[in-house]
Amino acid sequence: MGDEVSSNQQEPEMSQLKPDPIGRTALAVEITNRLRQMILEGVMQPGEKINEKALTTQFGVSRTPLREALKVLAAEGLLELIPHRGAVITRQSEAEIAEVFHVLAALEGLAGELTAQVASDAELAQITAMTEELRQSYAQTDRPRYFRINQAIHQEILAASGNDTLVKSHELLAHRVQRARYQANLTPQRWRAAVEEHEAIAKALAARDAETTSRLMRDHLLQKLTSIRVKS
Amino acid sequence: MGDEVSSNQQEPEMSQLKPDPIGRTALAVEITNRLRQMILEGVMQPGEKINEKALTTQFGVSRTPLREALKVLAAEGLLELIPHRGAVITRQSEAEIAEVFHVLAALEGLAGELTAQVASDAELAQITAMTEELRQSYAQTDRPRYFRINQAIHQEILAASGNDTLVKSHELLAHRVQRARYQANLTPQRWRAAVEEHEAIAKALAARDAETTSRLMRDHLLQKLTSIRVKS
DNA sequence: TGACATAATATTGAATTCATAATTCACTTC
């Protein structure tokens, strides 16, 4: 029964990257993405209760796809679904944020290790170039650009690891602390240290020193956590 | 607007552990769990297409909660949703399984590290006791019991880490390879080695040697991967 | 005046219905 499904679906190299050829995205996933974005951008505050009806009118859809989206976001940990009482944006305690950062540190540590081992020379060169950009944006005190490049570097290292599961797992958790991440106060000392850490990472990567890269990335993340902690 | 919602909701210590007192579980989550179990137990084979109508009659529910369940399982990575063409059980290639194991190894490594640092003496004693049980089940060639205890030990170490985010992240990924894990052929050599690895882990934990525990758990997982690879 | 009980309202949970896209099958044509 499942056989014919198996047989007519070959996977030579890169088979299905585009399951949806043109313009037809399901409403539910569209809503999921928009809602996620709204939560991450802080449009909807933690602890806030979600009113389904209000959102349906805002999005111009029915409750059915909206509720499907809520289920997905709850599975991602962005919402908490309470039976018969609706969904609330998960409020993150300091402790929970710390938990997430510890896991992220482990994941990025793995990413560093793998990337040092398997990334192409071109990818490593790209990371080095981006790190130089990072240094520039720091020198120019261009915080938005710094944030952008910083995030891009992390993503690049993740992607270069060649482990898509790792990328996805990281992404899921990174979402959860994105708000906190933006709010992190970047003191001059911390900013400078972060840049130096990035340069050390790029150097270790260029040398393909998996062990060191792993440790540096791990520590880099944990440092980021402490910089968040000291806020307020 | 979100303020009054925030203010009237205090979180002293353990506030809401039971959002649902008795007997009233939402249909959608019920279906999600049952479907997940079916997939993990191999009742539904990878690559198999899911027929919504058939499942609704089987479960005796309407399509609405079923579809919500499908969305959740897709978010967990157990299903793949193709627009207008339904859901198929994700087929896992060797490469994907390897990816998951690498991430699991990193997560369990972190768990070992944290547990060695923060677990109570009672928890560590419990792990040691369970490890002795594991040795017994090995000596008696009691595979089902071995599997059960093995899984329990891993869960216990995860739980003792005190990092719930880590537990949940691990759980999510562990689900994905549970099928492969059961199918792993436990050769006599591998079985013996696994028991010894577990004993080494218990020993390192008892000594509260975070560094060693972390490394051992990580390697233990990677060994498990190789034992799966050599099958067939 | 304040606390409790009860009714009214609003919101969520789930089933049904409608719309649209994909699959299947028969028929035509080469």
Next chain:
DNA sequence: GAAGTGAATTATGAATTCAATATTATGTCA
């Protein structure tokens, strides 16, 4: 006889409807 086209069928996507639970409002009694 095989391939391709078009209609019929089936399955999925989404809106609507119905039911059950929770929240709010109102009124009564102490």
